[in-house]
Amino acid sequence: MPVLKAKANNIRKASKIVNKGGLVIYPTDTVYGLGCNPFNVVAVERVFKVKGERINKPLPILAPDIEHIEKIAYMNERARKIAERFWPGPLTLIIPKKPTLPSIVTCGIDSVGVRIPNHKVTTQLIMLCGKLLVGTSANKTGEKPPKTAQEAIAQLGAQVDLILDGGPTPIGRESSVLDLTSEKPRMLREGPVKLADVLKVL
Numbered sequence: 285m286p287v288l289k290a291k292a293n294n295i296r297k298a299s300k301i302v303n304k305g306g307l308v309i310y311p312t313d314t315v316y317g318l319g320c321n322p323f324n325v326v327a328v329e330r331v332f333k334v335k336g337e338r339i340n341k342p343l344p345i346l347a348p349d350i351e352h353i354e355k356i357a358y359m360n361e362r363a364r365k366i367a368e369r370f371w372p373g374p375l376t377l378i379i380p381k382k383p384t385l386p387s388i389v390t391c392g393i394d395s396v397g398v399r400i401p402n403h404k405v406t407t408q409l410i411m412l413c414g415k416l417l418v419g420t421s422a423n424k425t426g427e428k429p430p431k432t433a434q435e436a437i438a439q440l441g442a443q444v445d446l447i448l449d450g451g452p453t454p455i456g457r458e459s460s461v462l463d464l465t466s467e468k469p470r471m472l473r474e475g476p477v478k479l480a481d482v483l484k485v486l
Contacts, residue, residue, distance in 0.1 A: 285441055287433060290405040290450035299412030301445045307331060309422045309436045311450030313403040314374050314459045314475075315429040316436040317346070318422040318444065321413065322356070328388050331418060334443045337425045342390040344376050344397035346419035348410050353398045356385040356416065362486065363464050369485045372402035374459040374476040389418070395465045405450045421458060431456040 288294035290311060298308045305327045307320050318334065320327035322345055331343060347353045350367060358380045359367070366377065381396040390396050399419060401407065410417045421429035422436040430436035433449035441447065460477035463470040469486065471479040 285444060285447065287437065287441075287447045287449055290448040292408070294448060295405060295408045296412060298446050298448050299409055302327075302409075302413045302417065306445035307334065307443070308409075309433070309440065309444050309447040310406060310409055311403065311433070311448060311453055312346070312401045312406045312419065313372075313453065314401070314455045314457060315431055315453055316422040316433065317406070317417075317419045318436075318440065319346075319409070319413070319417045319419060322389050322416055322418050323386060323414075325386055325388055328386065328418065331420065334440055335420065335423075335425050340391045340393070341425070342393055342395075342397065344399060344419045345385070345389070346399055346401055346406065346410055346417045348407055348415055349400065352415040353400075355382070357381050357396050357398055360464075362469075366462070366464070366482060366485055367400070370477055370482075371400040372407075373400075374402075374455055374457075375399065375482075376459045376461045378461065378463040378465055378472070380465060395463075397461060399459060403450075403454070405448065409448070429458050 376397045376399045460475035461473040
């Protein structure tokens with residue numbers, strides 16, 4: 285399990301692993317992520333296995349832009365308004381999924397968490413991985429999400445194919461999670477973005 289500095293040629297190596305069905309750990313603006321190709325069912329199954337005990341806990345997806353999010357999910361006007369204000373950044377939106385995304389990713393639920401991260405390394409990796417990447421935190425379920433590559437290695441190191449070390453993550457905590465699948469927006473996890481900030485936009 286190689287640990288490589290998050291430089292351009294190593295980001296390319298990581299993307300090749302993802303494109304072949306492998307698993308990589310990489311830095312984001314929030315915490316370190318565990319990634320794979322969301323369309324590769326075997327790789328997605330492996331993510332669940334590595335994380336452990338994720339009963340009905342869907343995997344979020346990272347994208348470089350709204351155009352690619354729309355390949356797997358439905359963005360209505362309300363979602364767009366929020367996205368324009370908070371993306372790229374630490375807010376995951378839960379919106380209805382399209383049939384194009386394998387249902388294993390969302391544990392059979394008909395919605396998906398999506399986000400555009402604000403981090404150069406993450407964006408470069410996503411761009412090289414077909415513009416969509418599983419973006420779950422690189423920790424065992426129930427354990428602390430890692431802020432450094434070393435913390436990620438301690439939890440999952442031996443079970444992935446490559447780790448990109450980009451130093452400590454800028455925010456150091458998980459994204460806020462906003463559910464937009466019903467009439468009233470619900471903040472499922474309040475992180476860097478507060479519900480009050482979202483309601484101001486709406």
